[in-house]
Amino acid sequence: MWTKEDLHNLVNTRLRDYLFLVVSNREPYVHNYAGDEIECLVPASGLTVALDPVMRTCGGTWVAHGSGDADRQVVDSQNKVRVPPEDPRYCLKRVWLTREQEDGYYYGFSNEALWPLCHIAYTRPVFNESDWNTYREVNRLFAQTVLEEVGDKKAFVFIQDYHLALLPRFIREGHPNIISAQFWHIPWPNPEAFRICPWQEDILHGLLGNDLLGFHIRYHCNNFLDTVDRALEARVDRERYEVTRGGKRTAVRPFPISVDFEELNARAQLPEVDIEIDRLKDTFGLNGEFIGLGLDRIDYTKGIPERLKALDRLLERYPTYRGRLVFFQVGSPSRTHIGVYKQLNEEVAGLVDDINWKYGQGKWKPIVYLRENVSQLALMALRRMANFCMVTSLHDGMNLVAKEYVASRFDGDGVLILSPFAGAGRELTDALLVNPYAIDHLAETMKKALEMPSSERHRRMRRMREVVQENNIYKWAADIISELTRFEFGD
Ligand code: GDG
Numbered sequence: 260m261w262t263k264e265d266l267h268n269l270v271n272t273r274l275r276d277y278l279f280l281v282v283s284n285r286e287p288y289v290h291n292y293a294g295d296e297i298e299c300l301v302p303a304s305g306l307t308v309a310l311d312p313v314m315r316t317c318g319g320t321w322v323a324h325g326s327g328d329a330d331r332q333v334v335d336s337q338n339k340v341r342v343p344p345e346d347p348r349y350c351l352k353r354v355w356l357t358r359e360q361e362d363g364y365y366y367g368f369s370n371e372a373l374w375p376l377c378h379i380a381y382t383r384p385v386f387n388e389s390d391w392n393t394y395r396e397v398n399r400l401f402a403q404t405v406l407e408e409v410g411d412k413k414a415f416v417f418i419q420d421y422h423l424a425l426l427p428r429f430i431r432e433g434h435p436n437i438i439s440a441q442f443w444h445i446p447w448p449n450p451e452a453f454r455i456c457p458w459q460e461d462i463l464h465g466l467l468g469n470d471l472l473g474f475h476i477r478y479h480c481n482n483f484l485d486t487v488d489r490a491l492e493a494r495v496d497r498e499r500y501e502v503t504r505g506g507k508r509t510a511v512r513p514f515p516i517s518v519d520f521e522e523l524n525a526r527a528q529l530p531e532v533d534i535e536i537d538r539l540k541d542t543f544g545l546n547g548e549f550i551g552l553g554l555d556r557i558d559y560t561k562g563i564p565e566r567l568k569a570l571d572r573l574l575e576r577y578p579t580y581r582g583r584l585v586f587f588q589v590g591s592p593s594r595t596h597i598g599v600y601k602q603l604n605e606e607v608a609g610l611v612d613d614i615n616w617k618y619g620q621g622k623w624k625p626i627v628y629l630r631e632n633v634s635q636l637a638l639m640a641l642r643r644m645a646n647f648c649m650v651t652s653l654h655d656g657m658n659l660v661a662k663e664y665v666a667s668r669f670d671g672d673g674v675l676i677l678s679p680f681a682g683a684g685r686e687l688t689d690a691l692l693v694n695p696y697a698i699d700h701l702a703e704t705m706k707k708a709l710e711m712p713s714s715e716r717h718r719r720m721r722r723m724r725e726v727v728q729e730n731n732i733y734k735w736a737a738d739i740i741s742e743l744t745r746f747e748f749g750d
Contacts, residue, residue, distance in 0.1 A: 274317070279417070289302055302632075307673065324365075390504050415743055418440070518659055551645060558593055562652050563590065568698050642706075648673065
């Protein structure tokens with residue numbers, strides 16, 4: 260079992276002579292003004308949640324876009340600030356973008372083109388040439404920042420996600436000896452889906468500037484190799500999972516991301532969580548009802564309307580649950596400048612309204628919708644309270660919410676309803692796996708979760724906890740670092 264200490268030792272022995280840099284779009288800590296004060300927030304993002312414990316252990320520098328309105332106030336002359344604020348362990352170096360750059364690179368090409376291209380959720384990608392040009396410009400800007408930071412030292416650079424597909428090539432052009440790995444946090448679709456991107460060759464060429472490229476599951480690795488095979492002149496070795504192009508090799512590997520199991524398990528048992536549970540019960544007038552939980556960024560890939568429609572179907576078919584079940588939907592707003600996200604927000608709010616109106620009796624309403632970035636403490640309390648948690652992604656790289664629920668259930672109770680279209684569905688086979696497009700089936704699965712005997716709930720949860728405990732975030736990081744350092748040692 261990998262622990263924090265093991266990872267620390269691995270980093271100290273293997274990366275000793277190297278700078279270690281993480282590069283991502285989203286920063287792990289955002290400084291915002293709250294009146295005259297400056298507050299530091301942790302954004303709702305799977306990527307930063309997963310990497311922060313790794314960086315706390317490894318030290319090093321994290322390069323990211325400074326997006327908070329008070330971010331410039333707290334950095335030094337090199338745009339750096341030590342984080343986490345309460346116990347500084349590593350350095351956050353901020354990259355500044357203009358509004359236009361953020362619009363074209365982040366909202367435009369990353370989230371209106373690449374995100375829908377890689378998620379098969381039937382939202383059509385928008386390919387806009389000026390967004391693409393801005394995406395290239397911003398990837399260059401990140402590359403300059405990395406190259407300045409590295410200078411002539413030896414460095415491992417660990418790049419995150421689809422916002423920075425061109426970065427590894429730019430880095431390699433500027434400093435051929437940097438060893439780089441990239442982790443693609445979202446699915447990689449099949450070549451038929453990917454080929455509609457007018458710049459597919461540039462993106463693949465960019466990504467093949469890495470020594471190592473990681474996906475959550477083998478299926479995404481296979482899709483990537485197939486895409487390269489169809490689109491580029493390159494040698495694809497399917498036995499060794501490698502691509503060679505221009506004499507340079509890129510290894511392609513699955514690394515299923517995870518959570519800090521021990522930390523969540525310990526935090527779940529803190530007395531303040533019990534106090535928070537009481538506070539929530541009080542605030543929402545709960546009185547022994549069954550509790551269901553959904554917790555997502557509001558994104559069309561997460562299957563939020565499908566889940567609410569299934570709840571509607573459940574209450575319609577089984578009136579016995581009226582008055583006896585409260586479903587908490589936590590939805591942190593995300594990418595709200597984009598049209599399809601605006602529509603989704605309206606659709607979700609509309610469904611909540613309709614369902615609450617249809618079934619509400621006296622003080623009881625079936626859905627509590629918290630459309631906000633909820634505190635870690637409240638999230639933990641909700642996970643502890645929930646008889647079942649629903650992860651109904653239409654398509655998802657991994658989905659950390661599923662693993663967080665499992666890691667928080669130290670009591671061994673609770674049922675996870677999970678989509679097979681999330682990467683987590685491959686590992687957590689003791690969840691109730693259900694196709695979220697099949698609303699009736701989803702409703703029946705909710706009933707099954709509510710009526711599952713305690714012995715079965717505990718048996719399933721125990722097995723899922725073993726899986727998450729063993730395949731924790733430190734193993735994910737250690738596997739990538741071990742693989743990455745092979746490029747130096749040549750094993
Ligand atoms: C991408 C991939 C992959 C949610 N609401 C609040 C809040 N959250 C936290 C959750 C969880 C994280 O945000 C969401 O992580 P997911 O993994 O579910 O999804 P994405 O953000 O889409 O992440 C995904 C991930 O990258 C990692 O590789 O698993 O497939 O899409 O940690 O708990 N946190 C707070 N308040 C909220 O209201 N504090």
